[in-house]
Structure formats: structure tokens, C-alpha cells
Amino acid sequence: MAKKARNIYGGRPVERSDHPHVVKVQGVASGEPVISGTRIMVRTIIEQYQLGNSIDNILWDFPQLSSAQVHDALSYYHDHKKEMDRLLEQASYEHWQPIIEKIKHDRTENISK
Numbered sequence: 001m002a003k004k005a006r007n008i009y010g011g012r013p014v015e016r017s018d019h020p021h022v023v024k025v026q027g028v029a030s031g032e033p034v035i036s037g038t039r040i041m042v043r044t045i046i047e048q049y050q051l052g053n054s055i056d057n058i059l060w061d062f063p064q065l066s067s068a069q070v071h072d073a074l075s076y077y078h079d080h081k082k083e084m085d086r087l088l089e090q091a092s093y094e095h096w097q098p099i100i101e102k103i104k105h106d107r108t109e110n111i112s113k
Helices: 042-050 055-061 067-079 081-090 093-112
Strands: 014-016 022-025 033-035
Touching: 022 067, 033 042, 033 067, 042 055, 042 067, 042 081, 055 067, 067 081
Parallel strands: none
Antiparallel strands: 014 022, 022 033
């Protein structure tokens, strides 16, 4: 009996990209590019690579990925650098720290009143 492919995206629309292993899925990873058939964001692979992890180490950490998928994620980054750099910035500690501090300050102020 043949196994049925599992629809991990729950029937959500899948937007194909110009890269065979990269898609965007409405409601998955906030619409960020992910590796097709997974919920692994391209940004995650880029972050690992920028931290100095080799492709072999990335494959070790994500054994469900193929070498082609990891290389395609890196290629997607270079072909969509402006979009990906924006996503990387928005996910950074430096981006969120002032926002978190403001929320903490506002909560403290509200409690004091």
C-alpha cells in the first residue's frame, strides 16, 4: 500500500519561488520563505551559515534536509538579499531589545499608577 503524502501546510496556499526548494506559505512562519516540505525558514539556515556553521554542520542539525535544499536556501538568500536582510534584521536581538524595554517600562509605569 502506497503512503499518502502528508500535507504539512494544512491546505494553505503555497506560493512557489524561483528556487525549487523554497516556498512561501500563508500562515506558516509569518509568510517567510521556508524550505519546501518543511516549516524550516530560509532565515534559519542563513543565520546558521552566518554564525560560521558549515553546510555539513547544518545538515547534521537538520537531518531532514538534503544538501540541495540547504544550498538552495543559501542561493535564495543571495538572489533575494534585500528581502532576506530585512527579515534577518527584524529577527535580531538589536531590533527587539528597545521594543521589549519600552514594553517593560510601560508596564512598570502602569503598575505604579
